[in-house]
Amino acid sequence: MNRKLSTIFMVVFVALVFVACDGDKKKNNKQQSLSTMEESKGDSTMYGVCGDNTGMHVLELITVQGDTLSYVFDVEDGATVKGGILAGDRLAVVGYKNADGENEATEVLNLTTLMGKWRSIDKQFELMEDGTVLSGVKEESQPWTAWKVYNGKLLLNKDTFSVNALGADSLYLENAHGIFTFTRQK
Template sequence: MDKRVSTILFAVMAVLFIVACGDGKKKGDGQQSLATTEESKGDTTVYGVCGVNTAMHNLELVTVQGDTLNYLFDVDDESAVKGGLLAGDRLAVVGYKNADGEYEANQVLNLTTLMGKWRSIDKQFELMEDGTVLSAVKEEAHPWTSWKVFNGQLLLNKDTFTVNALGGDSLYLENAHGIFTFTRQK
């Protein structure tokens, strides 16, 4: 009986590892998205995939360089994690090394949750994996055409937004012009 239990546990762990790591394939030309993985000059964001050892106060991040970093974060601070944490999801993390040499996350943005179709009263757009934005409103004077994360903020063309909240069906962005509310379009 012990041998069957250990075999089953091994199979479950193998499946979780495969799901978390993914197959490395991306749409398009085979390169990873510039919007979600490229560290630009001056960008303090660390990009990677949520690891299977992520827990209540600890985020395991497997970076795009292949390093595994463990970030501490305050689960009671609702502004720290936006979009949830699920093993295998792509993340953008802004943090620092504390006096004890441990990594602490100020902000975690789930890029997997962020991508997709969004709409408001006057805008409809889709954030694509390759860093492009598809606009559904053709009459728009200055539609967003590209996106990326820079220092934990969302850049849509040259417009910079703070992501106030991100859920499976809602997105709240803020900049100097106000707060913008979007719902997920199915």
């Protein structure tokens, strides 16, 4: 009887282990397919240089592929343009096609203004043109080493930030942990 009971126990145990492993496998597959879906969506940001025909309500963007696109935008809405627009500056533009069939910019981030040296109370870093970040604080435990703009957000390593404001001497970033203020370092 004891042998029969231990055999049943062993079969149930093996079955439970098999089910648990299969559940983890399905969970991992679900996570992998979710991250694959996120990657397949791609970057909705258009990159290029601000063209000479940029005016009060129209932005001319010469894309990295060499195409010239026109975007309408609301110049009174300070949230749309971050870092100003000047012919020749590198830009990241997020937008959509409006009801009139025009490209409408919802966010314009001036990458030329964004690059450079920034500091806060506990961080000092420089955003380089090649996508690297140079840290000015040697003791920092997890310094940022790379940056890029993806879907209109600033990625510093794996940290994702919204750029709330960008000026000649100030940068305001926000994520789930709060709002971070930086000033231009000379």
